Amino acid sequence: MSSVVGLVVAVPLVASMLALAIRRHGMFRDVLVTSSLASTTGLAIALLLSVRTDGTVVVRVGDWSPELGIVLVADRFAALVLAVAMVTILLVELFAIGQRRTASGADPTVVGPMLLVLTGGVALSVLTGDLFTLFVAFELMLVASYVLLTHQGRRGQVGSGMTYVVINLLASTFFLFGVAFVYAATGTVNFALLAERIPELSSGVRWGIGLWFLVVFGTKAAIFPLFSWLPDSYPTAPTTITAVFAGLLTKIGVYVMIRFHVLTGMDDLGPLMLVIAGFTMVVGVAGALAQDDVKRILSFHIISQIGYMLMGLGLFSVAGVAGAIFFLVHQIPVKTVLFLVGGLIETDRGTSALDRVNGLITRRPIVAAAFGLGALSLAGLPPFSGFVAKFALIDAGIEIDSVAIVVVALVGSVFTLLSMTKIWLGVFWGKPDDDPGLDVTACPPASWSTMMGAMLAMIGVTVAVALLAGPIHDISVDAARELLGGSAYTSLVLEAGR
Amino acid sequence: MSGALILVVGGLVTVGVYLVTSRVLSRIVLGFALLGHAAVVALLAAGGPAGDPPLADRLGDDAASGGEGIANPLPQALSLTAIVISFGLTLFVLALARRQRELHGDDLVEDDLEDRRVAATEHVVDDTETDRFDETDRTDHLDPSVDDPDDGVDVGFERAGTGRSVDAPTDSDTTEAGS
Numbered sequence: 001m002s003s004v005v006g007l008v009v010a011v012p013l014v015a016s017m018l019a020l021a022i023r024r025h026g027m028f029r030d031v032l033v034t035s036s037l038a039s040t041t042g043l044a045i046a047l048l049l050s051v052r053t054d055g056t057v058v059v060r061v062g063d064w065s066p067e068l069g070i071v072l073v074a075d076r077f078a079a080l081v082l083a084v085a086m087v088t089i090l091l092v093e094l095f096a097i098g099q100r101r102t103a104s105g106a107d108p109t110v111v112g113p114m115l116l117v118l119t120g121g122v123a124l125s126v127l128t129g130d131l132f133t134l135f136v137a138f139e140l141m142l143v144a145s146y147v148l149l150t151h152q153g154r155r156g157q158v159g160s161g162m163t164y165v166v167i168n169l170l171a172s173t174f175f176l177f178g179v180a181f182v183y184a185a186t187g188t189v190n191f192a193l194l195a196e197r198i199p200e201l202s203s204g205v206r207w208g209i210g211l212w213f214l215v216v217f218g219t220k221a222a223i224f225p226l227f228s229w230l231p232d233s234y235p236t237a238p239t240t241i242t243a244v245f246a247g248l249l250t251k252i253g254v255y256v257m258i259r260f261h262v263l264t265g266m267d268d269l270g271p272l273m274l275v276i277a278g279f280t281m282v283v284g285v286a287g288a289l290a291q292d293d294v295k296r297i298l299s300f301h302i303i304s305q306i307g308y309m310l311m312g313l314g315l316f317s318v319a320g321v322a323g324a325i326f327f328l329v330h331q332i333p334v335k336t337v338l339f340l341v342g343g344l345i346e347t348d349r350g351t352s353a354l355d356r357v358n359g360l361i362t363r364r365p366i367v368a369a370a371f372g373l374g375a376l377s378l379a380g381l382p383p384f385s386g387f388v389a390k391f392a393l394i395d396a397g398i399e400i401d402s403v404a405i406v407v408v409a410l411v412g413s414v415f416t417l418l419s420m421t422k423i424w425l426g427v428f429w430g431k432p433d434d435d436p437g438l439d440v441t442a443c444p445p446a447s448w449s450t451m452m453g454a455m456l457a458m459i460g461v462t463v464a465v466a467l468l469a470g471p472i473h474d475i476s477v478d479a480a481r482e483l484l485g486g487s488a489y490t491s492l493v494l495e496a497g498r
Numbered sequence: 499m500s501g502a503l504i505l506v507v508g509g510l511v512t513v514g515v516y517l518v519t520s521r522v523l524s525r526i527v528l529g530f531a532l533l534g535h536a537a538v539v540a541l542l543a544a545g546g547p548a549g550d551p552p553l554a555d556r557l558g559d560d561a562a563s564g565g566e567g568i569a570n571p572l573p574q575a576l577s578l579t580a581i582v583i584s585f586g587l588t589l590f591v592l593a594l595a596r597r598q599r600e601l602h603g604d605d606l607v608e609d610d611l612e613d614r615r616v617a618a619t620e621h622v623v624d625d626t627e628t629d630r631f632d633e634t635d636r637t638d639h640l641d642p643s644v645d646d647p648d649d650g651v652d653v654g655f656e657r658a659g660t661g662r663s664v665d666a667p668t669d670s671d672t673t674e675a676g677s
Contacts, residue, residue: 068572132576139583146590150597158597162523162607165591169530170518172587176537176580183573184544 001050002059005072008043008082009123011036016116023109030097033112037093040119041086044079051079052475056482056489058129058496066190066494071129073191073493077325077479080472081255082126084332084461088247089119091458095340096240098450102347102443110151111240118144118244125252129493131182131189134256135175138220142168145249148241149233156236164233171219178212185209191263192493198264210266214273217260221253223310224280227303231287234302235295239343242295246302247336251328254309258328261313262321262483273314274405280307281412288419294342294352294427297419298335301378304412305331311405312393319396321480326473327389330377333461334386337374340455341367345427347443347451354423359432366452368428370459375420377462380413385466392473503543510536523595523605527588534584538577545573 015036022028051057051074061070074082093115100108121141128134146168150161183189185205186197198206215226222230230250234242261269284304291297309331312324344367345360346352361368377384380391390413397406465472482489510532517529552571595605 132579136579136583139587143586143590150594153597153601155601158594158601159607162594162598165594166518166523166526166607169587169591170533173530173533173537176534177540179576180537180540180544180573183541183576189572189576 001047001054001057001074004043004047004050005057005059005074005127006061008040008047008086009072009120009127011040011043012116012123013120016113016120019113019116023113026108029108029112033116034090034093034097036116037086037090037119040123041083041090044083044086044123047074048079048083051076056492056496058493060496066129066192067188070133071190071192071493072127073129073489074127075479075482075489075492076475077255077259077483078126080325080329080475080479081251081332082123084329084465085122085126085248085252086119087461088332088336088458089115089122089244091454091461092240092244092247092336092340094457095243095343095451095454098447098452098454099238099240099343099347101447107151110147114144114147114151115244118148118248122248122252126255129191131179131191131194131260135172135179138175139172141249141252142172145245148244149237152238154236160233160236163229167219167229171216174212174219175216178209178216181212182209190493191259192490195263195265195487195490203268206264206266207268210261210264210269213260214257214269217253217257218276219253221250221257221306221310222303223276223306224283224303227280227284227306230303231291231296231299234299235293239295239339239346242299243336243339243343246298246339247332250302250306251309251332254306254313254324254328257310258313258321258324259483262316262480263489267316270314270316273310274402277307277310277314278405278408280304280310281408282307282415285412285415285419289415289422292354292426294345294354294423295339297423298338298342301338301416301419302335304416305335305378307412308390308393308409311409312396314405315396315400315402316484317396317400318477318480318484319392319399321483322473322476323389323392323396325476325479326392326469329472329476330385330389330462330465333458333465334374334377337370337455337458337462338378340451340458341371341374344451344455347448352427354426357427358430359428361428362432366456370455371424371428373459374462375417375424377466379417379420381417383466385462385469388466388469388473392476500543500547503539507536507540507543510539521606523591523598523607526607527591527595530591531584531588534580538580541573541577541580545570 015032019029019032019036022032047057056073056075058074059072060066061072064070093112096108096111096115100111118141121137121139121144125134125137125141128137146161146165149164150157179189182194182198185201186194188194188197198209201209219226234245237245261273281304284300284302284307288297288300288304291300305327309324309327312320312322312327315321315323342352344364345357348360348364348367349357351357373384377386380386380389390409394406394409397403397409514529514532514536517525517532520526520529547569549567549569552568552574598605
């Protein structure tokens with residue numbers, strides 16, 4: 001299995017170089033991009049199945065010792081997130097192939113290769129076993145995202161792209177400073193050794209490191225009050241790109257936050273994280289209620305949902321962290337589905353503003369049904385995956401008597417449903433009108449069906465998460481135990497391959 | 499950590515943060531370059547005292563004594579990687595600044611469209627209250643970069659009295675961006 005771990009990172013990166021070289025040869029490029037994404041997805045799923053039964057796989061790159069070299073660690077948490085992320089990227093690429101013939105599509109010569117770079121970055125940041133490789137992986141992911149966001153060079157994109165790039169550059173610089181601080185304090189950047197050495201530091205230094213990385217990862221994850229870049233930049237990009245960003249980038253921020261803060265035993269930060277989580281939930285959903293465009297409403301919901309994951313992390317119990325992991329896995333496909341629906345609305349009607357689109361349910365009943373499924377899952381109604389995820393979190397909160405955060409989480413859910421109703425009433429309900437003022441360009445039937453196919457497959461993934469809720473929750477609990485029992489992780493990584 | 503290096507890091511961060519808070523993108527780029535240097539110097543300072551070049555088998559005695567007197571190679575490797583990354587990013591941001599200049603004639607970081615719309619909406623409400631609305635009144639509430647005639651902000655004002663800009667600038671701009 002150890003070769004698979006390396007291949008998941010290497011295949012997309014090598015393929016991105018090739019795809020860039022042949023980017024003008026449409027057919028070859030598409031085949032290359034899709035097949036390499038498909039094979040990466042296959043490898044990730046194989047890895048998940050193997051890790052689930054046989055336990056953590058550790059790879060020492062170049063056979064260096066963990067103190068000096070790079071280690072890739074595929075534990076249950078990493079393998080689970082990796083598999084869901086890869087499936088999502090593959091389906092979004094299929095959607096992009098359908099959408100690019102329409103007016104709202106993205107330029108395929110850029111999107112194909114850059115999506116592969118993004119995939120490599122996501123895979124590396126999920127699998128990496130040390131802080132500095134994580135920095136490099138973040139940069140890889142972000143550079144791809146900068147290009148994807150601004151490659152069309154339109155007015156709004158360049159303007160909001162600048163905000164996005166500047167904020168993320170600042171966070172990256174802070175990250176580098178953080179690496180220096182951690183290295184000065186502990187003499188290592190390896191997670192396994194950090195898990196051993198950080199708890200031994202004096203409490204002032206530990207708080208400093210914990211807060212510093214809360215800011216660094218929190219900016220990437222868009223937690224309160226560091227979220228303001230997100231709703232400005234995400235809606236301006238073409239839908240396919242927003243869907244990948246919404247589904248993945250912020251979630252990777254949460255992923256590394258869970259990994260770093262749990263492994264290094266930052267339990268003291270728990271109460272602070274819960275306060276931040278509460279504000280993130282409420283402010284995100286309040287922002288969503290104030291918006292009147294589908295993509296902007298959904299962008300604010302990304303922020304609100306990050307709060308729920310942070311809540312699970314802030315509880316620092318096995319049930320809480322397991323809830324956060326499950327919530328993360330449920331969010332990636334659901335959020336992507338909702339943004340793909342937004343893209344379908346935009347392709348069909350030329351805009352996604354609530355007051356310009358009406359009565360879509362008669363024109364596009366399947367799109368309406370897909371939105372309904374995604375929205376109910378996001379709000380957390382049974383029997384969808386969101387219900388299981390929120391139930392797990394709230395149960396974990398009650399277990400350790402954190403009543404305040406549980407109340408905030410429930411209120412946030414109600415408002416989530418309310419703002420989803422707003423989209424439903426604005427876009428799908430009402431009298432269908434063929435407003436001649438709308439700038440609708442005909443969408444070729446072939447590309448419409450490709451987009452529908454990709455979107456329905458994405459729905460399939462969310463349904464699969466709901467149906468497999470039992471096994472996935474079991475993996476989440478095991479993953480949380482692995483993370484919270486820090487010494488087990490340390491000895492695994494240090495012993496492996498010796 | 500040596501005191502001199504810490505002072506250098508402090509100085510670089512001071513100037514870097516000052517430049518990054520500017521609205522001009524080319525200054526922000528310079529600010530990031532300085533902040534990046536500061537981070538690299540901090541990384542080197544974290545690596546412990548200076549020493550001989552960390553080459554394998556160069557000094558037979560050092561290998562025997564467990565590498566005493568050799569500089570710590572790990573922070574150097576990390577710094578090199580960080581420097582290369584910051585090279586690439588600086589170029590990208592410069593390209594972005596150039597594109598912004600092509601589109602706007604300057605490379606200022608703009609206010610968010612939605613923020614401007616909200617600001618404009620409140621302004622409209624004020625105007626209906628005081629029942630007064632004229633051309634000069636409007637511009638001094640808004641950022642100079644808004645003055646662009648096709649920016650769409652004006653549309654909100656033409657509907658003054660509804661208390662809310664119906665045809666918001668985001669609308670026209672996102673449609674443009676998405677189409």
